[in-house]
Amino acid sequence: MIPLEHVLIVAAALFSLGLYTVLARRHAVLVLMGIELMLNAVNINFVAFAGYADPDNFTGQIFAIFVIVVAVAEVGLALAIILRLFRLRATANLDEANSMRW
Amino acid sequence: MTGIDLAFYVLAGFSIAGGLGLAVTRSVVHGALFLILALMGVGGVFFTLLADFLALVQVLLYAGGVTILMLFAMMLTQVREQPEATNNPQRPWAALASLAFFGAVTATIVVTPWPRNLPEGAQHVEFVDIAGTLFTRWAVPFEIASLLLLVALIGAIIVAREATE
Amino acid sequence: MNAESAWILPALPFAAFVILGLASLTGWDRRLPDRGSWLAVIAIAAGLVLFVPVTIDVLANGPQDYVFPWFAAGQTQLSLGLLVDPLTIVMLGLVTFVATCVAVYSTGYMHGEPRYAWYFAALSLFVASMLGLLLADNLLQLYICWELVGVCSYLLVGFYHERRSAAEAAKKAFITTRIGDVGMLIGILLLFQATGTFHIGDILAKVANGGLEPNLMTATALLLFLGAMGKSAQFPLHVWLPDAMEGPTPVSALIHAATMVAAGVYLVARMFPLFEAAPGALAVVTAIGAITTILGAGIALVMTDIKKVIAYSTISKLGFMMLTLGVSGYTAAIFYLVTHGFFKALLFLSAGSVIHGAGSQEAGELGGLRRHMPLTAWVFGIATLALAGIPPLSGFWSKDEAMLALSHATLPVYAISLVSVVLSSLYGGRLWLLTFTGAPRSHHAEHAHESPPVMTLPMLALAVMSVVSGFVALPAVGRAIGLPGGLGEFLYPPGGHPAPYHFDPAVAGISTFLAVAGLAIAAGFYLWRVWSSERLAAALRGLHQALARKLYLDDAYQAIIDYGALAMGKAIASFDRVFINDVGINGPGWLAVAAGGWLKLTQTGKVANYALGMIAGLLITAAAILTFFV
Numbered sequence: 001m002i003p004l005e006h007v008l009i010v011a012a013a014l015f016s017l018g019l020y021t022v023l024a025r026r027h028a029v030l031v032l033m034g035i036e037l038m039l040n041a042v043n044i045n046f047v048a049f050a051g052y053a054d055p056d057n058f059t060g061q062i063f064a065i066f067v068i069v070v071a072v073a074e075v076g077l078a079l080a081i082i083l084r085l086f087r088l089r090a091t092a093n094l095d096e097a098n099s100m101r102w
Numbered sequence: 103m104t105g106i107d108l109a110f111y112v113l114a115g116f117s118i119a120g121g122l123g124l125a126v127t128r129s130v131v132h133g134a135l136f137l138i139l140a141l142m143g144v145g146g147v148f149f150t151l152l153a154d155f156l157a158l159v160q161v162l163l164y165a166g167g168v169t170i171l172m173l174f175a176m177m178l179t180q181v182r183e184q185p186e187a188t189n190n191p192q193r194p195w196a197a198l199a200s201l202a203f204f205g206a207v208t209a210t211i212v213v214t215p216w217p218r219n220l221p222e223g224a225q226h227v228e229f230v231d232i233a234g235t236l237f238t239r240w241a242v243p244f245e246i247a248s249l250l251l252l253v254a255l256i257g258a259i260i261v262a263r264e265a266t267e
Numbered sequence: 268m269n270a271e272s273a274w275i276l277p278a279l280p281f282a283a284f285v286i287l288g289l290a291s292l293t294g295w296d297r298r299l300p301d302r303g304s305w306l307a308v309i310a311i312a313a314g315l316v317l318f319v320p321v322t323i324d325v326l327a328n329g330p331q332d333y334v335f336p337w338f339a340a341g342q343t344q345l346s347l348g349l350l351v352d353p354l355t356i357v358m359l360g361l362v363t364f365v366a367t368c369v370a371v372y373s374t375g376y377m378h379g380e381p382r383y384a385w386y387f388a389a390l391s392l393f394v395a396s397m398l399g400l401l402l403a404d405n406l407l408q409l410y411i412c413w414e415l416v417g418v419c420s421y422l423l424v425g426f427y428h429e430r431r432s433a434a435e436a437a438k439k440a441f442i443t444t445r446i447g448d449v450g451m452l453i454g455i456l457l458l459f460q461a462t463g464t465f466h467i468g469d470i471l472a473k474v475a476n477g478g479l480e481p482n483l484m485t486a487t488a489l490l491l492f493l494g495a496m497g498k499s500a501q502f503p504l505h506v507w508l509p510d511a512m513e514g515p516t517p518v519s520a521l522i523h524a525a526t527m528v529a530a531g532v533y534l535v536a537r538m539f540p541l542f543e544a545a546p547g548a549l550a551v552v553t554a555i556g557a558i559t560t561i562l563g564a565g566i567a568l569v570m571t572d573i574k575k576v577i578a579y580s581t582i583s584k585l586g587f588m589m590l591t592l593g594v595s596g597y598t599a600a601i602f603y604l605v606t607h608g609f610f611k612a613l614l615f616l617s618a619g620s621v622i623h624g625a626g627s628q629e630a631g632e633l634g635g636l637r638r639h640m641p642l643t644a645w646v647f648g649i650a651t652l653a654l655a656g657i658p659p660l661s662g663f664w665s666k667d668e669a670m671l672a673l674s675h676a677t678l679p680v681y682a683i684s685l686v687s688v689v690l691s692s693l694y695g696g697r698l699w700l701l702t703f704t705g706a707p708r709s710h711h712a713e714h715a716h717e718s719p720p721v722m723t724l725p726m727l728a729l730a731v732m733s734v735v736s737g738f739v740a741l742p743a744v745g746r747a748i749g750l751p752g753g754l755g756e757f758l759y760p761p762g763g764h765p766a767p768y769h770f771d772p773a774v775a776g777i778s779t780f781l782a783v784a785g786l787a788i789a790a791g792f793y794l795w796r797v798w799s800s801e802r803l804a805a806a807l808r809g810l811h812q813a814l815a816r817k818l819y820l821d822d823a824y825q826a827i828i829d830y831g832a833l834a835m836g837k838a839i840a841s842f843d844r845v846f847i848n849d850v851g852i853n854g855p856g857w858l859a860v861a862a863g864g865w866l867k868l869t870q871t872g873k874v875a876n877y878a879l880g881m882i883a884g885l886l887i888t889a890a891a892i893l894t895f896f897v
Contacts (some may be wrong), residue, residue: 005216012204014118018202019203025875034125038192040164050152057235060237073254077254079172087264099872143386
C-alpha cells in the first residue's frame, strides 16, 4: 500500500514546482500554468485525505470538484485578461505590465 | 508492492517530471505540453487514490480543455521563445523560496504521524455516489459553483471583447 | 452720609468709564453733547463733593474699616474692604481735587481730539482705580487697583499711539513698572503666607506684636518697596517717567505728577510699621530716595524740554519724599506728597497752557511769554516758588516739616536734602525764567496767546491750593477746618503719637536761605546774565554731557537689552529654529519623506516581486511560529 506521506510529498513537490513557475516566469501563460499546477497539487491532497481518513463520505473528493470548478473559471478569466493585456501592450510579459508602481 | 502501488509511483514520477519540465523549459508551448503530462499524471494519481470520477474529470477538463485553451491563448499572443522573455531576474530567489517551502512542508509531513495505509475495505467511489451526494448534501454549493462559472464566462467575454467604443 | 458710602467715590468714575468706553467703541460718543466729557467731569467732581461728608464722618467718629466678604477658597476667606483713616482722607482730598481740576482743564486742552471720549473714559478709569487703591484695606485689593492705575497710565501715555515715540514710551512705562510690581506681588504673597491674611490692619498688628521673622519683614518690606520704586519712579526704575511725558499734558499732571506716581510713597506710608520694624529696609528707602532726589534734580538742570524738566523734578521730589520716609518723617512725607501734588499738577497744567498757547515745549523756542500769557506766567511762578519752598507758600511748610525730620538724621542725609533744596529752586527758577522772560526765541513764542478760561480756572484753583494748603500744618488753621490741631495731630503713623506743630527757626532759615540762593543763582544765569550758562556747561563739559544723556542710564538699559536680552533671545531663537523646528518638527517630516523615498523602491510594479514577498512573508511567519510556539 502507498503510505500517505508519499502522496503528500508528491503533492508538496508539485506545489513547489508550481510555485517556482509562478515566481520565476515572466510570461503570463506560464505563470497561469504554474497556478494550475499548484491547484492540482492541492487536489491531490484533498483526494488523498478523502481516501485515507474519510472513505465513507469522500468529502475531499467533492471539495476537489469545486476546486476544479473554480480553477476552470479562473483560467477562463485569466486568459481573457492576458488577451486584453496583449492588445493593450503588445506583450504577455508580466514585468512590462508594471504601471502600478511609483 | 502491488500493481496499484507501482502505478502510483510511476504516475507520480510523470507528474513531477511534467512539473519540472514546466518549471525549466524555455518554450511556452513546451511548457503547455509538460503541463499536460503533469496533469495527466495527477489524473492517474487520483485513480490510484480511489477517485475514479475525479481522474476522469481531470483528463477531460484539464488535459482536454484547459490546456488547449492555453495553447489558443499562446497563439493569439504570438509568444517569442526567448529565455529572457520567459524567465525573470528573481529566478534564484524563486528557487530558494520554493525549495524552502518544499523543505518546510516535507519536514512537517515527515514528523507528523499519519495512517500508514488506506483503511480496510476502502472502495473506489462510484459515480452514482458522487452524483447522489452532490445533488443532495452539496446541492447549494453546487448551484453556487454553477453561478460562479456563469459569471466567469460572462466576465471573460466582456474582458476579452474588442473595445468598440 | 457716612464713611461707609465711600465706595461711591470710585464707583461713579468707573460708571463713567463704562459708559464712555462703550460709547467711544461704538461711535455713539459723537451723538453725545460735547462727546460725553461732561459725564466724566461730573463723575470725578462728585468725588470731590462726596469727599467732604466722608471726611466729616471720619473726623467725628475716627478711622473706619468696612470689610465685605468676597469669596472663600478652602480655609482662606478673602474680603473686600474700605479703609477710611486720616492717611486715606488726606490722599483722597489730593486726588479728588487734582482730578477734578485736570478733568475740567482737559475739556479745554483736549478739545478737538479725535479720541476725545476715549480720553475721558481712560481718565475716569484712572480716577476710579486710584480712589480704589486709596480706599483698599487689604493688599490684594490694593494690588489690583495698583495694576489698574498702571494700565490707565499705559493707555494714556500711549494716547497718541500713532506716534512711535508715544507707543514706545507707553510700553516702557508699563514694562519698567512691571519689574517693580513683580517684586511687590511676591512681597504681598510672602506676607500672606506668613500671616494668613491680606488685610493691612491685621498684618500691621502682627508686625507690631513681633509675630514675624525679622528677616521676613526686611525681605517683604524691600519687595514692597520694589513695587513702590517702579511706581514712584525711584532710581534705578525711574527711566519710564520722563518718557511718559509723551502723553497728553493733563495726564502728566494728574498721573505722572500728583497721584499715581505718589502711590509708591503712599504704599510705603501705608505699610510704614513694617518698614519701621525692618531698619535695613528703611535704610534702603533712605538711600534710594537720596540717590533719586539728587539724580533727578541734576538732570532737571540741563533738560531743555519744559515737560522733561518738570518730570525730572517730579522724580527728584518723589525721591525726597522717600528720603523723608526713610528717616521716619511719616507725616512730613505725606504732607509733602500732598502739597507737591498741588503745585506739581499746577506746574504741568501751566506747562500745558504754555504748549497750548505757544505751540512748543522746547525751552529754546520759548521765552518772553510773560507778556502774552500773564495769567499762566503768574500761576507758573507761584508753582515754581512753592516748588522751591519759599514762605509762605505750601511748599515751604511741607518742606520745612521734612527738613525738620531730616535734620535729626545723619549729617550726610541732611546734607543731601539741603543740596536737593538748592537744586530744585535752581532748576525751578531756570525753567520759569527761560520760559517767561527774555526775548521770544521763536515765531510761535511771539504769537502766543493766553489759554481759555476752562483751562485757566482749574489752574487758578490749583494755584490757590498751592498757596494755602501748607497752612494746614498750623494748629490754628487745622482747628479752623475741623482737624484736632495741626496736620501732625491728625495724621500720624499707626502706633505713633500725635505730633504737635513744631517750628525750628534754624532749620527753616537754612533751607529758605538755600532756596532763595538757588533762585538767585538761576536769576544770575538766566535773568541778569552775570554768568553764562553756556560757558559753565563748556567748563563742566563731562558732567553736563552726562546729565544731558540722563547719566547714560537709558543707554545702559538699552545696552543690557541689546546685548543681554536680545542675545539671549537670539540664542533661544536659534535653538528653536535649529533644534525645535529643524530637528523636532521638520525632522520627522523629512524622515517620513526620506523613508517614503527608500520604501517606494520596493514598489516595482512587478507582480512576481510581490508574489515572492508574499512567500517570503509566509515562510518567515511559519519559521517564527515553529521557533517560538511549537
